Amino acid sequence: MSLKQFLSFKLSQKLSPQQIQLMKLIQLPTQAFEQRLKQELEENPALDTGKESEASQDNLEEFDNSNETYDDNETIEAEDINIDEYLSDDEIPEYRTQANNYSADDDEKSVPYAAGTSFTQHLINQLNTFRLSEQEEEIAYFLVGSVDESGYIRRSLSDITDDLAFTQNVYTTEEEVENVLNIVHQLDPAGVGARNLQECLSIQLHRKEQHPDVELATTIIDKAFEQFTKKHYKKLLQKFNINEEQLKDAIEQIEHLNPKPGGSYAGNNKIVQHIVPDFAIKIVNGELELTLNGRNAPELHVSREYNNMLKGYKATKEKSKAQKDAVLFIKQKLDAAKWFIEAVRQRQQTLFVTMSAIMHYQKEYFLTGDERNLRPMILKDIADEIEMDVSTISRVANSKYVDTPYGTKLIKEFFSESMTNDQGEEVSTREIKKILETVIEEESKKKPLTDEALSKILKEKGYPIARRTVAKYREQLDIPVARLRKEL
Numbered sequence: 001m002s003l004k005q006f007l008s009f010k011l012s013q014k015l016s017p018q019q020i021q022l023m024k025l026i027q028l029p030t031q032a033f034e035q036r037l038k039q040e041l042e043e044n045p046a047l048d049t050g051k052e053s054e055a056s057q058d059n060l061e062e063f064d065n066s067n068e069t070y071d072d073n074e075t076i077e078a079e080d081i082n083i084d085e086y087l088s089d090d091e092i093p094e095y096r097t098q099a100n101n102y103s104a105d106d107d108e109k110s111v112p113y114a115a116g117t118s119f120t121q122h123l124i125n126q127l128n129t130f131r132l133s134e135q136e137e138e139i140a141y142f143l144v145g146s147v148d149e150s151g152y153i154r155r156s157l158s159d160i161t162d163d164l165a166f167t168q169n170v171y172t173t174e175e176e177v178e179n180v181l182n183i184v185h186q187l188d189p190a191g192v193g194a195r196n197l198q199e200c201l202s203i204q205l206h207r208k209e210q211h212p213d214v215e216l217a218t219t220i221i222d223k224a225f226e227q228f229t230k231k232h233y234k235k236l237l238q239k240f241n242i243n244e245e246q247l248k249d250a251i252e253q254i255e256h257l258n259p260k261p262g263g264s265y266a267g268n269n270k271i272v273q274h275i276v277p278d279f280a281i282k283i284v285n286g287e288l289e290l291t292l293n294g295r296n297a298p299e300l301h302v303s304r305e306y307n308n309m310l311k312g313y314k315a316t317k318e319k320s321k322a323q324k325d326a327v328l329f330i331k332q333k334l335d336a337a338k339w340f341i342e343a344v345r346q347r348q349q350t351l352f353v354t355m356s357a358i359m360h361y362q363k364e365y366f367l368t369g370d371e372r373n374l375r376p377m378i379l380k381d382i383a384d385e386i387e388m389d390v391s392t393i394s395r396v397a398n399s400k401y402v403d404t405p406y407g408t409k410l411i412k413e414f415f416s417e418s419m420t421n422d423q424g425e426e427v428s429t430r431e432i433k434k435i436l437e438t439v440i441e442e443e444s445k446k447k448p449l450t451d452e453a454l455s456k457i458l459k460e461k462g463y464p465i466a467r468r469t470v471a472k473y474r475e476q477l478d479i480p481v482a483r484l485r486k487e488l
Contacts, residue, residue, distance in 0.1 A: 025343055
Protein backbone atom coordinates (compact mmCIF):
# COMPACT_ATOMS: atom_id res chain seq x y z
CA MET A 1 0.00 0.00 0.00
CA SER A 2 1.45 3.39 -0.97
CA LEU A 3 0.37 6.92 -0.27
CA LYS A 4 0.27 9.38 -3.13
CA GLN A 5 -0.07 13.12 -3.03
CA PHE A 6 -1.99 14.99 -5.67
CA LEU A 7 -2.19 18.71 -6.33
CA SER A 8 -5.40 19.77 -7.96
CA PHE A 9 -7.09 23.08 -8.67
CA LYS A 10 -10.81 23.45 -8.31
CA LEU A 11 -12.65 26.52 -9.53
CA SER A 12 -15.83 27.17 -7.59
CA GLN A 13 -18.12 30.11 -7.16
CA LYS A 14 -19.93 30.90 -3.93
CA LEU A 15 -22.61 33.51 -3.60
CA SER A 16 -22.12 36.00 -0.81
CA PRO A 17 -25.00 36.56 1.65
CA GLN A 18 -25.62 39.93 -0.04
CA GLN A 19 -25.88 38.31 -3.48
CA ILE A 20 -28.29 35.68 -2.16
CA GLN A 21 -30.47 38.40 -0.63
CA LEU A 22 -30.36 40.42 -3.87
CA MET A 23 -31.51 37.38 -5.86
CA LYS A 24 -34.38 36.97 -3.40
CA LEU A 25 -35.36 40.63 -3.85
CA ILE A 26 -35.28 40.36 -7.65
CA GLN A 27 -37.56 37.32 -7.52
CA LEU A 28 -40.23 39.09 -5.44
CA PRO A 29 -43.25 40.51 -7.28
CA THR A 30 -44.47 43.98 -6.29
CA GLN A 31 -46.79 42.99 -3.42
CA ALA A 32 -44.27 40.63 -1.80
CA PHE A 33 -41.54 43.26 -2.24
CA GLU A 34 -43.68 45.78 -0.34
CA GLN A 35 -44.04 43.28 2.51
CA ARG A 36 -40.27 42.70 2.52
CA LEU A 37 -39.65 46.45 2.57
CA LYS A 38 -42.07 46.91 5.45
CA GLN A 39 -40.32 44.12 7.38
CA GLU A 40 -36.90 45.71 6.83
CA LEU A 41 -38.16 49.12 7.99
CA GLU A 42 -39.61 47.56 11.15
CA GLU A 43 -36.45 45.58 11.94
CA ASN A 44 -33.88 48.27 11.16
CA PRO A 45 -34.35 51.69 12.84
CA ALA A 46 -31.37 53.04 10.85
CA LEU A 47 -33.42 52.79 7.63
CA ASP A 48 -35.91 55.54 6.83
CA THR A 49 -38.39 56.05 4.03
CA GLY A 50 -39.67 59.24 2.41
CA LYS A 51 -37.82 62.36 1.32
CA GLU A 52 -34.75 63.30 3.34
CA SER A 53 -33.69 66.87 4.07
CA GLU A 54 -30.93 68.42 1.92
CA ALA A 55 -28.59 68.70 4.92
CA SER A 56 -28.70 64.95 5.47
CA GLN A 57 -28.34 64.19 1.78
CA ASP A 58 -25.06 66.13 1.68
CA ASN A 59 -23.44 63.36 3.70
CA LEU A 60 -25.35 60.38 2.34
CA GLU A 61 -26.08 61.04 -1.31
CA GLU A 62 -24.48 57.91 -2.81
CA PHE A 63 -23.13 54.70 -1.34
CA ASP A 64 -20.00 53.24 -2.95
CA ASN A 65 -19.01 49.60 -2.74
CA SER A 66 -16.48 48.99 -0.02
CA ASN A 67 -13.21 47.10 -0.36
CA GLU A 68 -13.26 46.37 3.33
CA THR A 69 -14.28 42.81 4.16
CA TYR A 70 -14.58 40.94 7.40
CA ASP A 71 -14.10 37.34 8.35
CA ASP A 72 -17.19 35.88 9.99
CA ASN A 73 -15.14 34.75 12.98
CA GLU A 74 -13.23 37.97 13.64
CA THR A 75 -14.10 40.30 16.50
CA ILE A 76 -14.49 43.97 15.74
CA GLU A 77 -13.66 46.37 18.52
CA ALA A 78 -15.20 49.82 18.77
CA GLU A 79 -11.71 51.37 18.63
CA ASP A 80 -11.14 49.70 15.24
CA ILE A 81 -13.88 51.77 13.59
CA ASN A 82 -12.66 54.95 11.97
CA ILE A 83 -15.66 57.21 12.49
CA ASP A 84 -14.45 59.86 10.02
CA GLU A 85 -14.06 57.27 7.28
CA TYR A 86 -17.36 55.66 8.12
CA LEU A 87 -19.29 58.94 7.98
CA SER A 88 -17.72 59.94 4.66
CA ASP A 89 -18.93 58.84 1.24
CA ASP A 90 -15.48 57.56 0.33
CA GLU A 91 -15.53 54.39 2.39
CA ILE A 92 -18.65 52.42 3.16
CA PRO A 93 -18.01 49.03 4.77
CA GLU A 94 -20.01 46.08 3.51
CA TYR A 95 -23.05 45.00 5.42
CA ARG A 96 -22.06 42.01 7.52
CA THR A 97 -24.82 39.48 7.70
CA GLN A 98 -25.10 35.83 8.61
CA ALA A 99 -25.32 33.72 5.47
CA ASN A 100 -28.68 32.05 5.12
CA ASN A 101 -27.94 29.43 2.51
CA TYR A 102 -31.48 28.56 1.66
CA SER A 103 -32.49 28.03 -1.92
CA ALA A 104 -33.29 31.07 -4.01
CA ASP A 105 -36.40 29.17 -5.09
CA ASP A 106 -37.94 29.36 -1.62
CA ASP A 107 -40.63 31.88 -2.48
CA GLU A 108 -41.99 34.36 0.02
CA LYS A 109 -45.31 32.95 1.15
CA SER A 110 -46.75 35.86 3.12
CA VAL A 111 -49.81 37.21 1.32
CA PRO A 112 -53.02 38.64 2.79
CA TYR A 113 -55.88 36.31 3.67
CA ALA A 114 -59.42 36.80 2.49
CA ALA A 115 -61.47 38.93 4.83
CA GLY A 116 -64.92 38.11 6.21
CA THR A 117 -66.55 34.89 7.34
CA SER A 118 -64.77 31.68 6.38
CA PHE A 119 -66.52 29.13 4.18
CA THR A 120 -66.65 26.65 7.06
CA GLN A 121 -68.21 29.23 9.43
CA HIS A 122 -70.73 30.13 6.72
CA LEU A 123 -71.88 26.48 6.66
CA ILE A 124 -71.90 26.18 10.48
CA ASN A 125 -74.09 29.29 10.74
CA GLN A 126 -76.65 27.55 8.53
CA LEU A 127 -76.44 24.30 10.52
CA ASN A 128 -77.48 26.22 13.63
CA THR A 129 -80.93 26.78 12.05
CA PHE A 130 -81.64 23.01 12.01
CA ARG A 131 -83.02 21.02 14.95
CA LEU A 132 -80.40 18.35 15.60
CA SER A 133 -79.68 16.03 18.50
CA GLU A 134 -76.34 16.50 20.28
CA GLN A 135 -74.82 13.53 18.40
CA GLU A 136 -76.22 14.66 15.03
CA GLU A 137 -74.79 18.13 15.64
CA GLU A 138 -71.31 16.73 16.33
CA ILE A 139 -71.48 14.61 13.16
CA ALA A 140 -72.73 17.59 11.11
CA TYR A 141 -69.90 19.84 12.38
CA PHE A 142 -67.38 17.11 11.54
CA LEU A 143 -68.81 16.72 8.03
CA VAL A 144 -68.73 20.48 7.43
CA GLY A 145 -65.12 20.51 8.64
CA SER A 146 -64.33 17.85 6.02
CA VAL A 147 -65.61 19.99 3.12
CA ASP A 148 -62.72 21.04 0.86
CA GLU A 149 -62.32 24.41 -0.87
CA SER A 150 -64.26 23.20 -3.92
CA GLY A 151 -67.21 22.27 -1.71
CA TYR A 152 -66.76 18.46 -1.77
CA ILE A 153 -66.37 15.80 0.92
CA ARG A 154 -63.88 13.48 -0.75
CA ARG A 155 -63.87 10.74 1.89
CA SER A 156 -65.85 7.54 2.26
CA LEU A 157 -68.56 7.23 4.92
CA SER A 158 -66.64 4.36 6.55
CA ASP A 159 -63.53 6.57 6.97
CA ILE A 160 -65.62 9.38 8.43
CA THR A 161 -67.37 6.96 10.82
CA ASP A 162 -63.99 5.63 12.03
CA ASP A 163 -62.56 9.15 12.45
CA LEU A 164 -65.59 10.23 14.49
CA ALA A 165 -64.95 7.34 16.87
CA PHE A 166 -61.16 7.76 17.15
CA THR A 167 -60.87 11.55 17.22
CA GLN A 168 -64.24 12.80 18.52
CA ASN A 169 -65.37 9.87 20.71
CA VAL A 170 -68.60 9.81 18.72
CA TYR A 171 -69.71 6.23 18.10
CA THR A 172 -72.16 6.03 15.21
CA THR A 173 -73.02 4.07 12.07
CA GLU A 174 -72.57 4.77 8.37
CA GLU A 175 -76.37 4.99 8.06
CA GLU A 176 -76.59 7.77 10.66
CA VAL A 177 -73.67 9.66 9.05
CA GLU A 178 -75.42 9.44 5.67
CA ASN A 179 -78.66 10.78 7.20
CA VAL A 180 -76.77 13.79 8.62
CA LEU A 181 -74.95 14.21 5.29
CA ASN A 182 -78.35 14.61 3.61
CA ILE A 183 -78.94 17.56 5.97
CA VAL A 184 -75.58 19.07 4.94
CA HIS A 185 -76.72 18.71 1.33
CA GLN A 186 -79.52 21.19 2.13
CA LEU A 187 -77.02 23.96 2.90
CA ASP A 188 -76.06 26.76 0.54
CA PRO A 189 -74.41 26.97 -1.92
CA ALA A 190 -76.36 24.13 -3.55
CA GLY A 191 -74.20 21.04 -4.12
CA VAL A 192 -71.98 21.56 -1.08
CA GLY A 193 -70.98 18.35 0.73
CA ALA A 194 -71.24 16.19 -2.40
CA ARG A 195 -68.85 13.24 -2.63
CA ASN A 196 -68.36 13.46 -6.40
CA LEU A 197 -69.38 15.52 -9.41
CA GLN A 198 -72.41 13.37 -10.20
CA GLU A 199 -73.85 13.85 -6.71
CA CYS A 200 -73.00 17.57 -6.80
CA LEU A 201 -74.94 18.14 -10.04
CA SER A 202 -77.82 15.92 -8.88
CA ILE A 203 -78.24 17.91 -5.63
CA GLN A 204 -78.40 21.16 -7.58
CA LEU A 205 -80.95 19.81 -10.07
CA HIS A 206 -83.20 18.47 -7.30
CA ARG A 207 -83.15 21.93 -5.69
CA LYS A 208 -84.26 23.68 -8.92
CA GLU A 209 -87.89 24.41 -9.79
CA GLN A 210 -89.09 21.26 -11.49
CA HIS A 211 -90.21 21.35 -15.16
CA PRO A 212 -89.67 18.88 -18.06
CA ASP A 213 -86.14 20.13 -18.97
CA VAL A 214 -84.95 19.95 -15.35
CA GLU A 215 -86.59 16.55 -14.78
CA LEU A 216 -84.90 15.11 -17.89
CA ALA A 217 -81.55 16.64 -16.87
CA THR A 218 -81.92 15.06 -13.41
CA THR A 219 -82.71 11.64 -14.94
CA ILE A 220 -79.67 11.87 -17.23
CA ILE A 221 -77.32 12.74 -14.35
CA ASP A 222 -78.78 10.11 -11.99
CA LYS A 223 -79.12 7.24 -14.48
CA ALA A 224 -76.75 7.87 -17.41
CA PHE A 225 -73.94 10.02 -16.03
CA GLU A 226 -71.12 8.12 -17.74
CA GLN A 227 -72.81 8.28 -21.15
CA PHE A 228 -73.41 12.01 -20.63
CA THR A 229 -69.76 12.75 -19.71
CA LYS A 230 -68.53 10.80 -22.75
CA LYS A 231 -71.02 12.68 -24.96
CA HIS A 232 -72.64 9.50 -26.28
CA TYR A 233 -75.68 11.50 -27.40
CA LYS A 234 -77.12 8.83 -29.70
CA LYS A 235 -77.27 6.38 -26.81
CA LEU A 236 -79.02 9.00 -24.63
CA LEU A 237 -81.61 9.68 -27.36
CA GLN A 238 -82.38 5.93 -27.60
CA LYS A 239 -82.26 5.25 -23.84
CA PHE A 240 -84.79 7.93 -22.90
CA ASN A 241 -86.74 7.95 -26.19
CA ILE A 242 -86.33 11.69 -26.70
CA ASN A 243 -85.50 13.98 -29.63
CA GLU A 244 -82.43 16.16 -30.13
CA GLU A 245 -84.23 19.36 -29.09
CA GLN A 246 -85.28 17.85 -25.74
CA LEU A 247 -81.74 16.59 -25.11
CA LYS A 248 -80.29 19.99 -26.03
CA ASP A 249 -82.59 21.76 -23.53
CA ALA A 250 -81.69 19.28 -20.76
CA ILE A 251 -77.94 19.68 -21.43
CA GLU A 252 -78.37 23.46 -21.24
CA GLN A 253 -79.81 23.04 -17.73
CA ILE A 254 -76.78 20.97 -16.70
CA GLU A 255 -74.31 23.44 -18.21
CA HIS A 256 -75.68 26.20 -15.97
CA LEU A 257 -74.86 24.25 -12.79
CA ASN A 258 -71.79 24.94 -10.65
CA PRO A 259 -69.30 22.03 -10.58
CA LYS A 260 -67.38 23.69 -7.70
CA PRO A 261 -69.93 25.13 -5.27
CA GLY A 262 -67.24 26.02 -2.73
CA GLY A 263 -65.42 28.25 -5.18
CA SER A 264 -68.45 30.52 -5.56
CA TYR A 265 -68.33 31.66 -1.93
CA ALA A 266 -66.32 34.90 -1.66
CA GLY A 267 -65.43 34.28 1.98
CA ASN A 268 -63.71 30.98 1.22
CA ASN A 269 -60.71 30.68 3.53
CA LYS A 270 -58.24 30.33 0.70
CA ILE A 271 -55.20 32.58 0.35
CA VAL A 272 -56.04 35.45 -1.95
CA GLN A 273 -53.41 37.36 -3.88
CA HIS A 274 -54.43 40.04 -6.34
CA ILE A 275 -52.22 40.51 -9.36
CA VAL A 276 -50.41 43.83 -9.24
CA PRO A 277 -48.55 44.49 -12.52
CA ASP A 278 -44.83 45.11 -11.95
CA PHE A 279 -44.51 47.00 -15.27
CA ALA A 280 -46.73 48.87 -17.70
CA ILE A 281 -46.26 49.12 -21.46
CA LYS A 282 -48.11 51.83 -23.40
CA ILE A 283 -48.08 52.84 -27.04
CA VAL A 284 -47.33 56.57 -27.31
CA ASN A 285 -47.20 58.08 -30.83
CA GLY A 286 -46.59 54.64 -32.32
CA GLU A 287 -43.69 53.88 -29.98
CA LEU A 288 -43.54 51.59 -26.94
CA GLU A 289 -43.14 53.19 -23.53
CA LEU A 290 -42.13 51.09 -20.50
CA THR A 291 -42.62 52.11 -16.86
CA LEU A 292 -41.80 50.27 -13.64
CA ASN A 293 -44.58 50.21 -11.05
CA GLY A 294 -43.78 53.09 -8.67
CA ARG A 295 -44.30 50.79 -5.69
CA ASN A 296 -41.04 49.09 -6.68
CA ALA A 297 -39.08 52.35 -6.32
CA PRO A 298 -39.47 53.57 -2.72
CA GLU A 299 -37.53 56.59 -1.45
CA LEU A 300 -35.09 55.15 1.10
CA HIS A 301 -32.28 56.79 3.05
CA VAL A 302 -30.13 56.19 6.11
CA SER A 303 -31.49 57.65 9.34
CA ARG A 304 -29.85 60.98 10.11
CA GLU A 305 -30.45 60.28 13.80
CA TYR A 306 -28.30 57.13 13.65
CA ASN A 307 -25.65 58.95 11.66
CA ASN A 308 -25.57 61.66 14.33
CA MET A 309 -25.13 58.98 17.02
CA LEU A 310 -21.78 58.05 15.49
CA LYS A 311 -20.75 61.71 15.45
CA GLY A 312 -21.72 61.96 19.10
CA TYR A 313 -19.62 58.90 19.95
CA LYS A 314 -16.63 60.42 18.19
CA ALA A 315 -16.97 63.65 20.19
CA THR A 316 -17.05 61.77 23.52
CA LYS A 317 -13.60 61.70 25.14
CA GLU A 318 -14.14 59.07 27.87
CA LYS A 319 -15.91 56.15 26.22
CA SER A 320 -17.65 53.62 28.48
CA LYS A 321 -18.12 49.94 27.62
CA ALA A 322 -21.83 50.57 27.04
CA GLN A 323 -20.98 53.29 24.51
CA LYS A 324 -18.52 50.97 22.75
CA ASP A 325 -21.19 48.26 22.53
CA ALA A 326 -23.64 50.84 21.24
CA VAL A 327 -21.36 52.00 18.43
CA LEU A 328 -20.94 48.40 17.22
CA PHE A 329 -24.74 48.02 17.17
CA ILE A 330 -25.15 51.37 15.36
CA LYS A 331 -22.52 50.41 12.78
CA GLN A 332 -24.24 47.10 12.06
CA LYS A 333 -27.60 48.79 11.56
CA LEU A 334 -26.13 51.51 9.34
CA ASP A 335 -24.32 48.89 7.25
CA ALA A 336 -27.58 46.96 6.90
CA ALA A 337 -29.48 50.09 5.86
CA LYS A 338 -26.85 51.10 3.28
CA TRP A 339 -26.72 47.62 1.79
CA PHE A 340 -30.53 47.36 1.58
CA ILE A 341 -30.80 50.72 -0.19
CA GLU A 342 -28.18 49.60 -2.72
CA ALA A 343 -29.92 46.20 -3.18
CA VAL A 344 -33.27 47.92 -3.86
CA ARG A 345 -31.57 50.18 -6.42
CA GLN A 346 -29.99 47.14 -8.12
CA ARG A 347 -33.35 45.37 -8.10
CA GLN A 348 -35.03 48.31 -9.84
CA GLN A 349 -32.28 48.47 -12.45
CA THR A 350 -32.32 44.70 -13.11
CA LEU A 351 -36.10 44.61 -13.51
CA PHE A 352 -36.20 47.59 -15.85
CA VAL A 353 -33.28 46.49 -18.04
CA THR A 354 -34.67 42.93 -18.34
CA MET A 355 -38.22 44.01 -19.22
CA SER A 356 -36.93 46.64 -21.63
CA ALA A 357 -34.95 43.98 -23.52
CA ILE A 358 -38.01 41.68 -23.66
CA MET A 359 -40.21 44.56 -24.87
CA HIS A 360 -37.85 45.44 -27.72
CA TYR A 361 -37.35 41.77 -28.65
CA GLN A 362 -41.13 41.34 -28.94
CA LYS A 363 -41.82 44.81 -30.36
CA GLU A 364 -44.16 43.56 -33.11
CA TYR A 365 -46.34 41.75 -30.58
CA PHE A 366 -46.59 44.70 -28.18
CA LEU A 367 -47.53 47.03 -31.04
CA THR A 368 -50.26 44.73 -32.40
CA GLY A 369 -51.34 42.35 -29.62
CA ASP A 370 -51.38 39.53 -32.19
CA GLU A 371 -49.81 36.42 -30.62
CA ARG A 372 -48.82 35.27 -34.08
CA ASN A 373 -46.25 38.09 -34.00
CA LEU A 374 -44.47 36.64 -30.98
CA ARG A 375 -40.88 35.81 -31.95
CA PRO A 376 -39.25 32.60 -30.68
CA MET A 377 -37.45 33.70 -27.52
CA ILE A 378 -35.67 31.74 -24.80
CA LEU A 379 -34.13 32.97 -21.55
CA LYS A 380 -30.62 32.85 -23.05
CA ASP A 381 -31.62 35.33 -25.79
CA ILE A 382 -32.37 38.01 -23.22
CA ALA A 383 -29.48 37.00 -20.93
CA ASP A 384 -27.01 37.44 -23.82
CA GLU A 385 -28.58 40.74 -24.84
CA ILE A 386 -28.17 42.41 -21.45
CA GLU A 387 -25.18 40.34 -20.28
CA MET A 388 -26.84 38.87 -17.22
CA ASP A 389 -27.17 35.33 -15.92
CA VAL A 390 -30.00 33.14 -17.27
CA SER A 391 -31.16 32.46 -13.69
CA THR A 392 -31.69 36.22 -13.14
CA ILE A 393 -33.85 36.47 -16.28
CA SER A 394 -35.80 33.42 -15.08
CA ARG A 395 -36.49 35.05 -11.70
CA VAL A 396 -37.90 38.12 -13.41
CA ALA A 397 -39.92 36.18 -16.02
CA ASN A 398 -41.49 33.63 -13.66
CA SER A 399 -42.85 35.99 -11.03
CA LYS A 400 -43.60 39.34 -12.70
CA TYR A 401 -46.59 40.70 -14.60
CA VAL A 402 -46.79 43.48 -17.17
CA ASP A 403 -49.83 45.62 -17.92
CA THR A 404 -50.21 45.89 -21.72
CA PRO A 405 -52.88 47.41 -23.98
CA TYR A 406 -54.10 43.80 -24.38
CA GLY A 407 -54.41 42.90 -20.70
CA THR A 408 -52.14 41.95 -17.82
CA LYS A 409 -49.70 39.20 -18.83
CA LEU A 410 -47.24 36.97 -16.99
CA ILE A 411 -43.85 37.78 -18.53
CA LYS A 412 -42.86 34.13 -19.01
CA GLU A 413 -45.75 33.84 -21.51
CA PHE A 414 -43.63 35.80 -24.01
CA PHE A 415 -40.98 33.06 -24.02
CA SER A 416 -41.32 30.12 -26.39
CA GLU A 417 -39.27 27.58 -28.31
CA SER A 418 -38.96 27.76 -32.08
CA MET A 419 -39.64 25.41 -34.97
CA THR A 420 -39.04 25.66 -38.71
CA ASN A 421 -41.96 26.06 -41.12
CA ASP A 422 -42.05 24.74 -44.67
CA GLN A 423 -40.40 27.97 -45.88
CA GLY A 424 -37.38 27.29 -43.67
CA GLU A 425 -38.27 30.22 -41.36
CA GLU A 426 -38.10 29.97 -37.58
CA VAL A 427 -41.50 30.49 -35.98
CA SER A 428 -42.59 30.55 -32.35
CA THR A 429 -44.45 27.55 -30.93
CA ARG A 430 -46.82 30.16 -29.43
CA GLU A 431 -47.73 31.20 -32.98
CA ILE A 432 -48.53 27.57 -33.88
CA LYS A 433 -50.65 27.13 -30.74
CA LYS A 434 -52.63 30.26 -31.60
CA ILE A 435 -53.33 28.94 -35.11
CA LEU A 436 -54.31 25.54 -33.66
CA GLU A 437 -56.68 27.27 -31.22
CA THR A 438 -58.25 29.27 -34.08
CA VAL A 439 -58.76 26.15 -36.22
CA ILE A 440 -60.50 24.36 -33.31
CA GLU A 441 -62.71 27.42 -32.61
CA GLU A 442 -63.87 27.42 -36.25
CA GLU A 443 -64.50 23.64 -36.54
CA SER A 444 -67.98 22.14 -36.76
CA LYS A 445 -68.92 21.15 -33.22
CA LYS A 446 -71.24 18.46 -34.60
CA LYS A 447 -68.16 16.78 -36.05
CA PRO A 448 -65.02 18.05 -34.25
CA LEU A 449 -61.61 17.56 -35.86
CA THR A 450 -59.40 14.72 -34.64
CA ASP A 451 -55.71 15.33 -33.85
CA GLU A 452 -54.84 13.62 -37.14
CA ALA A 453 -57.13 16.00 -39.06
CA LEU A 454 -55.70 19.00 -37.19
CA SER A 455 -52.18 17.85 -38.09
CA LYS A 456 -53.11 17.76 -41.81
CA ILE A 457 -54.66 21.26 -41.65
CA LEU A 458 -51.56 22.70 -39.98
CA LYS A 459 -49.35 21.08 -42.64
CA GLU A 460 -51.50 22.72 -45.34
CA LYS A 461 -50.94 26.06 -43.58
CA GLY A 462 -47.17 25.53 -43.75
CA TYR A 463 -46.52 24.03 -40.29
CA PRO A 464 -45.38 20.39 -40.60
CA ILE A 465 -46.33 19.06 -37.17
CA ALA A 466 -46.85 15.41 -36.20
CA ARG A 467 -50.15 14.24 -34.68
CA ARG A 468 -48.56 13.59 -31.26
CA THR A 469 -47.20 17.18 -31.23
CA VAL A 470 -50.69 18.49 -32.03
CA ALA A 471 -52.00 16.44 -29.10
CA LYS A 472 -49.31 17.93 -26.81
CA TYR A 473 -50.09 21.52 -27.85
CA ARG A 474 -53.85 20.88 -27.53
CA GLU A 475 -53.39 19.59 -23.97
CA GLN A 476 -51.22 22.61 -23.10
CA LEU A 477 -54.09 24.82 -24.30
CA ASP A 478 -56.53 22.84 -22.07
CA ILE A 479 -58.59 21.80 -25.09
CA PRO A 480 -60.23 18.35 -24.78
CA VAL A 481 -60.12 15.59 -27.40
CA ALA A 482 -62.51 15.74 -30.39
CA ARG A 483 -65.17 13.47 -28.82
CA LEU A 484 -65.51 15.75 -25.79
CA ARG A 485 -65.81 18.87 -27.96
CA LYS A 486 -68.90 17.45 -29.66
CA GLU A 487 -72.14 19.42 -29.41
CA LEU A 488 -75.67 18.81 -30.67
